[in-house]
Amino acid sequence: MSLPDIDHLLATLEQQLNHYLQHHGISNPLLIGIRTGGVWIAEELQRRLSLSGDMGVLDISFYRDDFTRKGLHPQVKGSQLPDSIEDRDIILIDDVIKSxxxxxxxxxxxxxxxxxxxxxxxxxxxxxxxxxxxxPDVCAHSMALASKQVIKLSGPEPLLLTVS
Structure with a gap:
């Protein structure tokens, strides 16, 4: 299976997110990446869009509804969010959406x-x-996978997509 080029995907995501922010009049978004791949993408988008200010990190390990089936991920690192997200425009970022x-x-x-x-x-x-x-409100690329296939983003330097 051929995967799209990561640089092309990031450029597409940057363009679409910029359009989304302008269309909705969002001037001070808070980017929050879901650990780990979403954090790498959020950092890249924060840089590409020249956004100043805080960026958040979520580790959702304790919030998963399949926690008892999968067990605790061995590298739980916790979440880091600004003091308040009250009334903020949140841009929640993940690498791949599936279920x-x-x-x-x-x-x-x-x-x-x-x-x-x-x-x-x-x-x-x-x-x-x-x-x-x-x-997703913004997505760089949609594709079909066989039911047993998994896409993995590794990084952060360099960011690399693989399918297994």
Missing amino acids: GRTIRAAMNELFDYGRPARIALVTLLDVGQRELPVQ
């Missing part, structure tokens, strides 16, 4: 920190196979 369960867990955690004005979802890839009704 929607990671995003549900991320939103549960965010609401434990406060009530944002808006949460927009940005993903590098959408591979379908939803189990929950969650769709």
Whole structure:
């Protein structure tokens, strides 16, 4: 299976996110990356869009609904968010959206920190196979995977997509 070029995907994501921010009149978004791939993408978008200010990091390990099935991820590092997300425009970023369960867990955690004005979802890839009704607001590329295939983003230097 041929995967799209990561630099092309990031450029597409930058362009689409910039359009989204302008269209919705968002001038001071808070980018929050879901650990680990979403954090790498959020850092890159923060740089490319020349956004100043804080950036957040979510580790949703304790919020997953399949925690008892998968067990605790051995590298739980915790979340780092600004003092308040109350009434902020949040741009939630993940590398790949598949079932929607990671995003549900991320939103549960965010609401434990406060009530944002808006949460927009940005993903590098959408591979379908939803189990929950969650769709990205901005996505660089959609593709189909065989049911057993998994896409992995490694990085941060360099960012590299692989499928297994």
